[in-house]
Amino acid sequence: MKKIQTQNAPAAIGPYSQAIAAGSLLFTSGQIPLRPDGSLHEGGIEAQTQQVFDNLRAVIEAAGASLDQVVKTTVFLKDLQDFAAMNNVYAAAFGNHCPARSTVQVARLPRDVLVEIEAIVSLS
Numbered sequence: 001m002k003k004i005q006t007q008n009a010p011a012a013i014g015p016y017s018q019a020i021a022a023g024s025l026l027f028t029s030g031q032i033p034l035r036p037d038g039s040l041h042e043g044g045i046e047a048q049t050q051q052v053f054d055n056l057r058a059v060i061e062a063a064g065a066s067l068d069q070v071v072k073t074t075v076f077l078k079d080l081q082d083f084a085a086m087n088n089v090y091a092a093a094f095g096n097h098c099p100a101r102s103t104v105q106v107a108r109l110p111r112d113v114l115v116e117i118e119a120i121v122s123l124s
Contacts, residue, residue: 005017008062012029019062028060030117032055032115033055040113046085053093065122065123070099072120073118075090075104076104
């Protein structure tokens with residue numbers, strides 16, 4: 001296993017890694033809308049989802065991969081009423097690539113953000 005770390009995404013704020021490469025797979029930790037300096041990206045669901053994708057992209061690229069290699073995501077939303085707006089940003093980030101996805105509403109997310117996304121990526 002190999003720990004993946006980049007300064008182009010927020011540092012882990014606990015005992016975990018931004019991502020772990022294990023064999024031919026990369027597992028990202030859930031990304032929330034923090035800027036690389038650790039400050040919270042305020043704004044609505046679209047702005048927060050865009051920051052999450054900026055973070056995911058940075059972590060995935062640090063492992064030598066791209067969003068085109070994502071095989072599965074899990075999306076955690078504070079409110080499923082935000083699904084359509086989040087999905088517009090999600091679709092733009094992935095383009096024609098459509099990884100498998102689960103989306104759930106949760107009671108609360110770290111820093112009271114609106115969205116968190118984690119990904120599994122093929123490194124082969």
